[in-house]
Amino acid sequence: MSSLSRASATVAAGTLVSRITGLLRNIVLAAALGTIGTRAADSFAIANQLPNNIYAIISSGLLAGVIVPQIVKAAAHRDGGSAFVSKLLTLGVVALAATTVVAVIAAPLLVQLYGSQLSPESAALTLAFAYWCLPQLLFYGLYALLGEILNARRVFGPFAWSPIINNVVSIAGFAAFIWLFGLHRDATGWTPEMVAVMGGTATLGIVAQALVLLLFWRRAGLHVRPDFAWRGIGLRHIARLAGWTFLMVVVGQLAGLVQTNLVGRASGEGASVAALQYAWLVFMLPFSVIVLSIGTPYFTRLSEHVAAGRHDEVRTDLDASIRIIGVFMVGALAAIVAAIVPVSRIFTDGPSGAVQFALVLGGYLIALLPLSIQFGIQRTFYAHHDTRTPFVFTAVQAVLVIITAIAAFVLLPLPLLGFGIALGQSIANIVQLCLAVWLLRRKIGPLGLRPAALSYLRFLAAAVPAAAAGWLTFLLLGGVEGWAASDKGPAVLATLAIAAVALLVYLAVLGLLRAPELRTALGAARRFLPRR
Numbered sequence: 001m002s003s004l005s006r007a008s009a010t011v012a013a014g015t016l017v018s019r020i021t022g023l024l025r026n027i028v029l030a031a032a033l034g035t036i037g038t039r040a041a042d043s044f045a046i047a048n049q050l051p052n053n054i055y056a057i058i059s060s061g062l063l064a065g066v067i068v069p070q071i072v073k074a075a076a077h078r079d080g081g082s083a084f085v086s087k088l089l090t091l092g093v094v095a096l097a098a099t100t101v102v103a104v105i106a107a108p109l110l111v112q113l114y115g116s117q118l119s120p121e122s123a124a125l126t127l128a129f130a131y132w133c134l135p136q137l138l139f140y141g142l143y144a145l146l147g148e149i150l151n152a153r154r155v156f157g158p159f160a161w162s163p164i165i166n167n168v169v170s171i172a173g174f175a176a177f178i179w180l181f182g183l184h185r186d187a188t189g190w191t192p193e194m195v196a197v198m199g200g201t202a203t204l205g206i207v208a209q210a211l212v213l214l215l216f217w218r219r220a221g222l223h224v225r226p227d228f229a230w231r232g233i234g235l236r237h238i239a240r241l242a243g244w245t246f247l248m249v250v251v252g253q254l255a256g257l258v259q260t261n262l263v264g265r266a267s268g269e270g271a272s273v274a275a276l277q278y279a280w281l282v283f284m285l286p287f288s289v290i291v292l293s294i295g296t297p298y299f300t301r302l303s304e305h306v307a308a309g310r311h312d313e314v315r316t317d318l319d320a321s322i323r324i325i326g327v328f329m330v331g332a333l334a335a336i337v338a339a340i341v342p343v344s345r346i347f348t349d350g351p352s353g354a355v356q357f358a359l360v361l362g363g364y365l366i367a368l369l370p371l372s373i374q375f376g377i378q379r380t381f382y383a384h385h386d387t388r389t390p391f392v393f394t395a396v397q398a399v400l401v402i403i404t405a406i407a408a409f410v411l412l413p414l415p416l417l418g419f420g421i422a423l424g425q426s427i428a429n430i431v432q433l434c435l436a437v438w439l440l441r442r443k444i445g446p447l448g449l450r451p452a453a454l455s456y457l458r459f460l461a462a463a464v465p466a467a468a469a470g471w472l473t474f475l476l477l478g479g480v481e482g483w484a485a486s487d488k489g490p491a492v493l494a495t496l497a498i499a500a501v502a503l504l505v506y507l508a509v510l511g512l513l514r515a516p517e518l519r520t521a522l523g524a525a526r527r528f529l530p531r532r
Contacts, residue, residue, distance in 0.1 A: 016289045018160065021167035026281055027346055027488070028174045032183060032198075033274070036353040039122045039187040041274035042267040046115050046260060047129030048202055049277065050103070051136035053256060085149055096141035104134045113257060117264035121187040128190070132199025136206040143210035150216065158216040160292075165212050166205035173201025244387040248394045255398035255405075259421050262409040271356045271418030278347045279361040279422065283368065286332035291325055291372045302383040314380065315448050321376045322452045327517040329372045330459035331466070331506045336365060338470025339498035342484045345491035351480050354491075356415060363422030367429035369456070374433045377440055389443065393435040400428035455517055462509035470502030 033041035103110065107130045115126050147159030177197045184190070259276075266272040301317055336343065344357035381390050404424020412420045441447055477484040477494050484494035510518045 013160075018163040018167065019285050019288050021164050021171070023281065023285065025167045025170045025174070026278055028171050028178070030274075030278060030347045031488075032174050032178050034183070034185045034349060035274050035278055035347050036271055036349070036356050037268055038185040038274065039119065039268045040125065040184050040190075042264065042272045043115075043118070043122050043126040043187055044129050044198060045274040045277050046111070046118075046126050046264070047133045047199070048136075049260065049273070050110055050114070050130060051133055051140055051206075053253060054099070054103075054137050054140060089145065089149070092145045093142065096138050096145075099141070100135060100138040103137055104131065107131055107134055110134075114260045115264055116261050118267060119187065122267060125187045125190055125195075128192075128195045129199045132195065133202055136203050139203075139206045139210040143206070143213065146210070146213040146217075150213065158213050162209050162212045166209035169205035169208055170201055173197065173204065177201070244391040248387070248391040251391075251395045251398040255401040258402045259405045259425070262405050263418055263421050265409070266414045266417045270415035271360050275347075275357055275360055275418050276422065279357060279364055279418075282336070282343060282361055283364040286329060286336070287368065287372060290328040290332065291375050302380060306383045306385075314383070314444070318376055318380055319448055319452050322373055322449065323455050323517050324520055325372050325376070326369070326452070326456050326459055327510070327515070327520075329369055330456070330463045331503055333365065333368050334463040334466040334506055335470060335499040335502040337362075338467045338474060338502045339495045340365075341474065341480055342491040342494040342498065345485040346488050346495070351485045354485050355480060356418070359416070359419040360422045363419050363426060365426075366423065367426035370426075370430045370433040374429070374436055377433070377436045380440060381436075381443070384443070386443070389439050390436075393432050393439060396435055397428045397432035400431055401425055404428060455515070458510070458513050458515050459517075462506050462513060462515070465509055466502045466506035469505040470498045473498045473501045 029044075030041070033044055035041055108127060111123060111127045111130055115123050118126065143162070147162075150159055177194070180197065181194050184194070260273055263272050263276060302314055306314060340358045340361055341351075341354055344361060345351065345354040348354045348357050378390050381387070401424060404427060405421050408417055408420025408424055437447070437449075474484055474494065477497070479485075483490050484498075485491060507518070
C-alpha cells in the first residue's frame with residue numbers, strides 16, 4: 001500500500017501544480033479575450049476545443065480502456081513488452097499523423113459543424129485559429145500514448161508533471177499577446193500576426209508537453225524502435241475492444257457537438273463556449289488532482305488483480321478508492337460552492353459577469369461527486385477488458401445531454417442558455433452513474449459499496465456547515481457587490497480565505513464524527529510536505 005500511496009502522491013503533486021499553472025494560463029487568456037459576451041473568446045475556444053476533444057478521447061477512451069491492460073499483460077513477455085510497445089507506438093504515430101492531416105484539410109467543415117450558430121465574422125476568426133490549433137492533434141495523441149505507456153510501467157510522475165511546461169509556454173505567449181496587441185473582445189480587427197501569436201502559442205505548448213516525456217523513457221525499462229510489422233500485435237483483439245470505445249467516442253462527440261453549436265447562439269450575449277470551458281476547468285481542478293491522482297494507480301492495480309483472478313481484491317480496491325476519493329472531493333465541493341462568486345470573478349470583467357459564470361459553474365458542480373464515483377466504476381469495466389458496457393451507459397448519457405441541451409435552447413433566454421446546458425450535463429451524468437453501478441453489479445456480483453455510501457453521508461454532513469461557514473465569510477467580505485468580487489486580485493484572495501475557512505470547518509466536523517477515512521486522508525496529505 002505504501003508504494004501505491006507514493007504513486008498517488010507523486011501524481012497528485014504533479015497534477016496539482018499543472019492544474020494551478022493551467023488555471024493561471026486560463027486567467028491570462030481570459031484577460032486577453034474576455035469570457036462573458038465576447039465573440040473573440042468563443043471563437044478561440046471552439047478552435048482550440050477541436051484538438052482537445054480528440055485528446056480527451058485518446059486519454060480516457062482507447063488508451064486508458066484498452067492499451068494499459070494490454071501493456072500490463074505484455075510485461076510478462078520475455079522482453080518485458082518492448083516488442084509490443086514498439087509496434088504499438090509506431091502504429092500510433094502513423095495513425096495520429098494521418099488523422100492530423102485529415103483534420104487540417106477538413107478545418108472548414110469542422111468549424112461549420114461546431115460553430116454553425118456563430119456570426120460570419122466569428123466563424124472566419126474561428127477558422128483562422130483552427131488552422132493553427134489543429135496540428136495539436138498529433139502531439140496531444142503522442143502525449144497520451146507515451147503517458148499511458150509510462151503509467152502502465154508504473155512510471156506515474158512524468159505524465160502528471162509534463163503539462164506544466166505547456167502552461168508555462170502558454171502563459172508567456174498569451175502575456176506577450178496582451179503586451180503586443182492589447183485586449184481584444186470582438187471578432188473583427190484581427191491581423192494574421194495576432195492570430196499567429198494566439199494560436200501558435202497554444203500549439204507550441206502542446207508540442208513541448210508531449211516531447212518532454214521522451215526524457216523519462218529510460219525509466220520505463222523498454223527498448224523501443226520503429227516497427228511496422230504490426231502482424232502479431234493482437235490488432236484484432238484490440239480492435240474488437242476499441243470498436244466499442246470508438247462508438248462511445250462517436251456518441252460523446254455528437255453530444256459535445258450539439259452543446260457547442262447551441263450555446264454558440266449566446267456568443268456576444270452571455271455565457272457561451274468560452275464560459276463553459278472555463279467553468280469546466282474549475283470543475284475539473286479537484287477532479288483531476290484528487291480523482292485522477294488516486295484513481296490512476298488504483299486502475300493499474302485493478303488490471304493486475306483481474307489478470308490474476310483476484311476478484312475479492314478488485315472489490316476491496318474499488319471500495320477503498322471510492323471512499324478515499326470521496327473524503328477529499330466532498331471537502332473540495334464545499335469550498336468551491338462557498339467561494340463560487342469570487343472564483344467566477346477571476347475569469348470575468350465584473351460582478352454581473354461573475355454571477356452569470358457562477359450559474360454555469362454551479363450547474364456543473366451538481367455532478368462533481370457522481371462523476372468522481374463513476375471514474376472507479378468505469379475503470380473496473382476496463383480492467384475486465386469490457387468496453388461494450390461503458391458504451392451502453394455512455395450512449396444513454398449522450399442522449400440525455402442532447403435532449404437537455406435542446407430543451408435549454410428552446411426554453412431559456414440567451415443569458416441562461418449556458419447554465420441550462422451545464423445543468424443538463426449534470427443530470428445526464430447522474431443517470432449515467434446509476435446505470436453504470438447497476439450494470440457492474442450484474443457483471444461481477446455485489447459490489448460491497450454500502451460502507452462507502454455511509455461514508456459519503458458522513459462527508460456530506462460535514463460539508464453542509466463547512467459550506468455555510470465559507471458563505472458567511474463571503475458575505476462578511478461584502479458579497480457580490482463588495483470587496484471579494486471587486487476585481488481579480490481581491491477575488492483570488494477572497495477565494496483562498498473562503499476555501500480555507502470551509503476546509504477547516506469540514507475537517508473539524510469530520511473529526512467530531514470520528515470518520516475513519518480522515519486519518520487515511522491526512523496521511524496522504526502529509527506526503528506532500530517537504531520533509532517527506
